[in-house]
Amino acid sequence: MNLTTTTPVRLETKQHFEILDGLRGIAAFAVLVFHFMEYAAPDIKQNFIAHAYLAVDFFFCLSGFVIAYAYDGRLENMGKKAFFQLRLIRLHPLVLIGSVIGLLTFLFDPFRDLFHVYGPGGTFMLFITSCLMIPYPVVEERYFNFFNLNAPSWSLFWEYVANIFYALVLIKVRNKLLWLLTLIAAVLICYEADRSGSLLGGWGKGNFLGGGIRVFYSFLAGVLVYRSNWIIRSRLGFLSMSMLLMLAFLVPYTLDPKIVDPVIVLFYFPLLVALGAGARLNEGFRKVCRLSGDISYPLYMTHYPFLFVFGSYMEAVKPDKNQLILVIFLSVVALLALAYCIMVFVDIPIRKYLKNRLVSRDESF
Numbered sequence: 001m002n003l004t005t006t007t008p009v010r011l012e013t014k015q016h017f018e019i020l021d022g023l024r025g026i027a028a029f030a031v032l033v034f035h036f037m038e039y040a041a042p043d044i045k046q047n048f049i050a051h052a053y054l055a056v057d058f059f060f061c062l063s064g065f066v067i068a069y070a071y072d073g074r075l076e077n078m079g080k081k082a083f084f085q086l087r088l089i090r091l092h093p094l095v096l097i098g099s100v101i102g103l104l105t106f107l108f109d110p111f112r113d114l115f116h117v118y119g120p121g122g123t124f125m126l127f128i129t130s131c132l133m134i135p136y137p138v139v140e141e142r143y144f145n146f147f148n149l150n151a152p153s154w155s156l157f158w159e160y161v162a163n164i165f166y167a168l169v170l171i172k173v174r175n176k177l178l179w180l181l182t183l184i185a186a187v188l189i190c191y192e193a194d195r196s197g198s199l200l201g202g203w204g205k206g207n208f209l210g211g212g213i214r215v216f217y218s219f220l221a222g223v224l225v226y227r228s229n230w231i232i233r234s235r236l237g238f239l240s241m242s243m244l245l246m247l248a249f250l251v252p253y254t255l256d257p258k259i260v261d262p263v264i265v266l267f268y269f270p271l272l273v274a275l276g277a278g279a280r281l282n283e284g285f286r287k288v289c290r291l292s293g294d295i296s297y298p299l300y301m302t303h304y305p306f307l308f309v310f311g312s313y314m315e316a317v318k319p320d321k322n323q324l325i326l327v328i329f330l331s332v333v334a335l336l337a338l339a340y341c342i343m344v345f346v347d348i349p350i351r352k353y354l355k356n357r358l359v360s361r362d363e364s365f
Contacts, residue, residue, distance in 0.1 A: 017069075018286060019238050020062060020276045021293025026242050027055040028296035030249045031152075032335065035307050036328050039314050050253035053200050056155045057218045057265045058245070058272070063159060064222020065273050067166055072227070080167050085358055087163050093350045094301040095156055097342060099130040102149025105305040111312035114141060133157050137205035142308060144205035151304045154203045158215040166223070175227060182224055185217035190262050198257035199265060214265070221270045225277075230270075233278040238285040241276050248272075298347055299339035306335060 034052035041047050075083055106123065107115050115123055118139070126148050129136035135146035135157065147153035173181070192213045193199050202211025224230075236244075248264050281289065310331065313319075319327060 016293065017277050018281050018289040018293070019241055019279045020273065022238050022289030023241060023245050023276055024059065024062060025292025025296040026245055027058050028300045030246065031055045031300060032303050032332060035304060036310065036332070039307070039311050040324055040328065045253045047253065049249050051251045051264065052249040054248060054261065054264055057199065057214055058269045059155065060162065060215045060218035061222040061269045061273055063162065064219035065226045065277070067163065068223040068226040072171070075167065075171050083167050089351055089354045089358070091156060091159065093347055094297060095133060095153060096131055097346060098150040098153065098301040098305070099127060101302055102130060102305040103127050105309050106149055109309050109312050111309065111316040112141070114139070133160060146204055149305065150301065151203060152300055154211060158202065158211050162215050162219040170223060178220065178224055178227065182217065182220045185220055186266055188213045189217045189265055193258050193262045199261040218265060218269065222273060225270050225274050230274045231278040232274045234275060236275060236279040237282050238289055241272070241279050245272055295339050295343055298343040299336065302339050302342055303335045306331065
C-alpha cells in the first residue's frame with residue numbers, strides 16, 4: 001500500500017476505499033429503517049432489522065481503519081492542530097445542521113408542544129449543548145437522550161473522543177500495545193453486553209459508559225486492521241459485501257444479544273472492513289458507492305429530529321397498519337431526498353469553503 005505523498009502534506013486528501021464508502025451508506029440506511037421500526041414495533045423482538053443499532057459499531061470500526069489509513073503516515077508532519085481542524089470541518093457542519101433541524105422540529109412539532117414544557121431558557125440550553133456536543137439528558141419525554149434535539153449525536157460525541165485519543169495517544173502506539181489495548185477493550189465489550197443485556201447503550205442517561213466501551217473497542221479494531229495490513233483480497237463486490245453487512249443487522253433479536261452482539265462486534269465487523277478494503281469494485285457500481293458514501297453522514301445526522309415528530313404522531317394518531325406502512329415509506333423517501341439536498345446545497349459548499357480558507361491561511365504564512 002503506497003503511502004507516499006505528492007501534494008502538500010497539511011491538506012492532502014487520500015483516495016477512498018469506495019466499497020467501504022458504499023457500505024457506510026448501507027449502514028446509515030439500516031439505521032434509518034431501524035429507528036422507524038423502534039416506534040412501529042416497540043418490542044424489539046418483532047423488529048425485522050433488530051440489530052441495526054450495531055451499525056454504530058461498524059461506523060466506529062470503519063472510522064478507525066480510515067483515520068489510520070489517512071493520517072498514520074502524515075499526522076506528525078501536518079501537526080495535531082491541522083488534524084483537528086480538518087476533522088471539525090468534516091464532521092461539525094452537520095452537527096450544527098442537525099441541531100438546527102432538531103430545534104425547528106422541537107418548536108413546531110404539530111403533535112406535542114415540548115417548547116411550552118421547557119420554555120425559552122430550557123430550549124436554548126438544549127440547542128447550545130447540541131451545537132457544542134455537550135451531553136444534556138434532561139428531556140424525559142425523549143427518554144433522556146444525551147442530545148434531545150438530535151439523538152444520533154451521541155455517537156459523534158464518542159467519534160470526537162476517539163479522534164482526540166488517536167491524535168494524542170494512538171499515533172504513538174506500537175502494535176504490541178495496540179493489541180493489548182484492543183484485548184482489554186474486547187473484555188469490556190463482553191462485560192457491557194452481559195451487564196446491559198446487549199450493546200444497545202451509549203445514547204442516554206444511565207448508559208453513558210456503554211458508548212465509551214463500544215467506541216473503545218471498534219475504533220481500536222479498525223486501526224489494528226489497517227496497521228496489521230489485514231486487507232483480504234477477493235472477488236467479492238459491492239453487492240455481496242452489502243449482503244454480508246445486512247446479515248448482521250437482520251439477525252433476530254430472539255437470539256441472545258449477550259452473545260450475538262459481542263460476536264458481531266468483536267469479529268464480524270473487523271472482518272467485513274478487511275474484506276471490504278480488498279474487495280473488487282465493478283465499474284458499474286462506482287457511482288452508487290460514491291453516492292452511498294457521500295449521503296451516509298448527512299442521512300445519519302438529519303433524520304432523527306423527524307423521528308421524534310413521528311413518535312409524537314404515533315402517540316397522538318395511533319394509525320392503523322396500512323396507514324403506518326404508507327407514512328413510513330413516504331417518510332423514508334422524503335428523508336433520503338432531504339439528506340441529498342442538504343449534502344449538495346449546504347454541507348459540501350460549507351466544507352469546501354472552510355477547507356479553502358484553511359488552505360489560503362496556511363499559504364499566507
